[in-house]
Amino acid sequence: MLDVSEPLESVMIKLASCRETLDELQVDSRKVLLVLNKVDLLKGRLPDDFMNDPLFKDFSTARVSATRGDGLRQLRNKILERTFPPKSKISPEARPAGAPKSPEVKLPADA
Secondary structure, three states, rough: OOOEEEEEEEEHHHHHHHHHHHHHHHHHHHOOOOEOHHHHHHHOOOOOOOOHHHHHHEEEEOOOOOOOOOOHHHHHHHHHHHHHOOOOOOOOOOOOOOOOOOOOOOOOOOO
C-alpha cells in the first residue's frame, strides 16, 4: 500500500524500495496488488502519467480512499479474483490420459 498523497519523489522512492525487496525475494510482480491510498487528496499533485513509470510494470493496482470509501468495492473484487480465481473448463486435449470423461447430462425434451 502506498500513500499517494505524499510528494511524488517520496512515493517513487518507497515504490523503488518495495520493488527491490520483492525482486530480492523473487516475488512475481504479476502477483502483487499495489494499493494506492489517499487518492482523494491528490487533486493534481501527481502527473496523470505517473503510473507509466517502469516501477509500476506488471503490478496490478487499485486506487482507494479509505476515508471516503472510493475504490473499496474494486479493491475487494480484485482481492476476491486473486483469492478465488474463476474455474476454467478443462478442454478434452488438456485432460490427462486415462482420466474419466465428465458424464453427459440429458434433459427431458420439454425442459
